[in-house]
Amino acid sequence: MARATGLADRALDLVMALVEAPINAIERLIGRGRMPYVFLAPNLVLFGIFTFLPIAIAVGYAFTGGTELLISDRPFVGLDNFRKLLTCESYLVPGSCEESLFWTAIWNTLWFVGFNVAGTLLVALVTALILNRAIAARGFFRAMFLYPVLLSPVVIGLIWKWFLDRNGLLNVFLQMLGVPPEIFLLDVGWSRFFVVVVSVWFHMGFYTLILLAGLQAIPKDLYEAAAIDAATPSRTLFRITLPLLAPNLLVVLILLMIKSVQIFDEAWVLTNGGGPGTANTFLVQYIYQMAFAGDLRLFGLASAASVLMGLVLLVLTLVQLRLGKKVES
């Protein structure tokens, strides 16, 4: 055993000696003071190529048309893509829009964001408040709620698809209660409902954990003081717990919105690509379909839609940062 680890150590030392030699040569060449730039280089190169360059390209592509890939082959169309996306007789009626699928996706996304944010926040808050009590097996429950957070969206989509199947367990329960079976995912209303349910199920553990961390940061002596002041439980909740949790609630709220706007993976798998019809087609799916899934690869339109979504997310993020700072001070 000792010999084996010794050997592994020596092998690693040998590899590192090979790696070290050129880096040390650079150090001798440019001096110690400039080494941080060398250490940052791989990171910055990757960020540059795969994050900053794409941002620049996205904006460029949004102003070009056609289906060619290379920007040099693409005709400049000015604001045409944006005009196409934003031309509507009534924004409330997607059918009246030139690009009706875009507006269907927007409205689907808005409804989803509303229900998902409300549902997740409520469930996570209640769970966090309960877990913050001195309750037995707290670690176990916390872990239980965290488990789905770590699963793959595809897996979650499939597990729930099976659960909601015509022959799935939910229909078994309903049958026990004498309710006729239902094919939930082929019904517009039910499918939308379950997309939200699955999303809450998937992510609530994450937000519970953040809120719980916030709750545990509230000094215990405040509760003792409140008890001495004969505060009722409801006054304690509304006057002490929730106000002191406000920063965390705000962060969670905005984070939830940012994540909800980007709903795609689990909904896509669960609803067989946004079905029934376009009842569960969301914004990211629209972009994906325009750019990658259709017969025509409408990179310009997809980029224009990305830019619009990016602006919304940017505003949300800036609001989050501003709120975060205000609450801190």
Place this chain on the structure above:
Amino acid sequence: MSANVSAIGFFTRTRRAGRIDVTDILSWLWLIGGTLAVLVPVLWAGMSSLKPEAEITRFPPTLLPRTAVQVDVQGFDKPFSLWNVTVEGESREMAMVRRIGLKAQMVDPDNPGKPVSVDTRSISPVQRLTVATENYTDPLTRFSFLTFLQNSVFVTFVATILTLIVNALAAFALSKYRFRGDKTIFVLIISTLMIPLTVVMVPAYLVIVGVGLVDNLWGVIIPTVASPTGVFLLRQYMLTIPDELIEAARVDAASEFRIFWRIVLPLTAPALAVLAIFSVLWRWNDFLWPLIVLSSRENFTLQVGLNAFQGEFSVQWHYILAMTFLSLVPVTLVFLFLQRYITTGIAGTGMK
């Protein structure tokens, strides 16, 4: 206190008085209900993945995976199904030779003599607990799931190693040096947290086309190796390493890279572990980006493969669920053994 019970009461009390009241019961109901809500769909899918094809769509379903038992009977070519039969007030297991209307011809499989005729209404099939391992073996051998699995393992492993190295180097530079532009670079890196992949997926794909990594596993790996979450997490940890250690190493004639490799990296192990766990989970579960980049089947990762498979074989739930479960196993193991790291990682950074 018990006179004061209200729905709100149990949210506020952080210490229990020693006796159980309504608020405790409500808490427990919520937590146990929640636990069931988490477990039931997962376990149900897990149970189903062990059922043979014929059983999986039976309605109402059985809880445990069972199949009808077949037996070979001496003197007959074909195997027969085994049934519970009550003959002369005695319950026995017999093989059904043939069935005519409401009558069935049964023989004792151990002692095949003359078949006896029994009423089919008084018999029930013998079912045994069986595990349909073919649900797991078939996709791995006949379909491409072994390839998907290999691709996922490769992507997860290589990407995690690269993520650790690249971000640890950057975090080292940003935590242990003062240099021109250090704050700007840090803010620049952290600001990329604001730009999710969903916003730049179209141009990011174009970049992948440009560097010739379309339909290539490296095209899945490289774009997200530089991780703002990773830099942030590691930097915060490295800031807690005393600068005097670095200076002592400098006096000890260590080169800057040697300081990183021999001093800083070993001392950052706990944070590296958290990042490694996160990276493994991200990469293993990653879907949209590989879906965009990979186009040929032999390059699919497990998640993309699963998605494709369920599109193509939408009725073959026994295979789909088995592969779903296969993909669940590593994540569950990571979770079971490293739960503490994950919890502190999320609570510490507010990220996942």
Place this chain on the structure above:
Amino acid sequence: MGDLKLKNLNKSFGAVHVLHDVNLRIDNGEFVVFVGPSGCGKSTLLRIIAGLEDVTSGSIAIGGRDVGALSPAERKIAMVFQSYALYPHMSVRKNLAFGLENLKFKRAEIDARITEAARMLAIEPYLDRRPKQLSGGQRQRVAIGRAIVRDPDIFLFDEPLSNLDAALRVQTRAEITKLHREMQTTMIYVTHDQVEAMTMADKIVVLRAGRIEQVGTPLELFDHPRNLFVAGFLGSPRMNILKGRITIGDDRSVLVDVGYSTLLRTDVDSTTVAAGQEVLAGVRPAHFALADAEGLPFEVQYHESLGTETYVYGKLQGQSEQVIVHQPGHFAPAPGAILKIMPLDGRLHVFDPASELALARGRA
């Protein structure tokens, strides 16, 4: 060779000027202590010598070689840090070996040096332990051992005893002094503790606000502080300072009038002062003697008895500044009692209140 020459050294952190024109010569084999209040720049000066900080201007030479552009490792120095800075993930042995490995020493040579250092410092039993498993004193030894194995031209110590308890501090102080005697290598030692400075140093460098105030042997500094700051900084309890005026005696002797009929004798050079000039007169508590008739009236407030000695706290009659008087053995004056005190001959320090410099002494 371990001699050091600093010339016109300046150091700024941004707009903050932390070292002003530092000039210093340290000879090979000397034990030099940098002492001063916190923020005086003594640690920065040490770190500049070590090569951990760059100079803004000026030069550093070790053994006659300009080392300004060299890395710490190339300067042939070794350093013991305040926090010891032992690598927590390495055993003591590996801690000691790390620097030698970096310098590509042969394995046998590394082992020999570690064995030798471990023997000198009596840390052999701990060689395979991690720093966390050691006591504070043991860690301190390992930190010194790490410096010894490097066989440097100059040892640098940055407040190495400040993390030890009082008893251990006294013991380790003696051990470092003994080490210096055995090795005869240049050592530069930074501390804010004047007792360490007085007991260990061949040469003390007193710093204040980035400037060297005085350089000299401990007793030179104690007996002849160049200015009010050095006078106040060295010696405990602090030197008593009395306001007074110069009076020239009939025999051209210079006397100080502090407001009482008794005038205080000084050895100030009479050609440099004028009668009536305002001065500050300094007397260490131990340099007051009780007088019978002639003396300054000292009103006792309270006293602290330490058994072997007694400190009496009070003030000169009619004045408000506190004055401390040291007496050997047991001594218990009643509060309110008036004692007559006189400075011992040659123990009166006279300073110019404007420049704070000591007035020049006359040749007796």
